[in-house]
Amino acid sequence: MTIAIGSDHGGFHLKEHIKETLDAMQIAYKDYGTYSEDSVDYPDIAEKVAKAVADGQHEKGILICGTGIGIGIAANKIKGVRAALCHDTFSAIKSREHNNANILTMGERVIGLGLADEIVKAWLATDFAGGRHERRVNKIMDLEK
């Protein structure tokens, strides 16, 4: 499994921290930027990560901005992406089990490093439950047609 990870300036420090967490978990990732605290526009980063996930270059993605909201809204414009904003582990787990989320978004200005680590670990460890949820996710994807 490889992860596409990206952030704007508002999520830069949390992105760097999550990269260390992924290193410790021995999970491979590609960093799609941003690479400094300089101001950038979050839709540009969302587009890169979302297209890489939708194209199948990576199984999953992690996107971080100040709130996790803007970068997730932008990512969900890309066909095939199901980006979920999660600031608690229950939502992270359910976004995988019920929604088959393929991108996790978080806000650096909202949560601390420890909770973000737990969210990432829970999200990556949880599989899609399928069954009745598959029918519902298929209906979401049908909305893209």
Ligand code: RB5
């Ligand atoms: C950048 O200042 C900020 O607007 C961005 O990181 C994000 O929170 C937008 O949703």
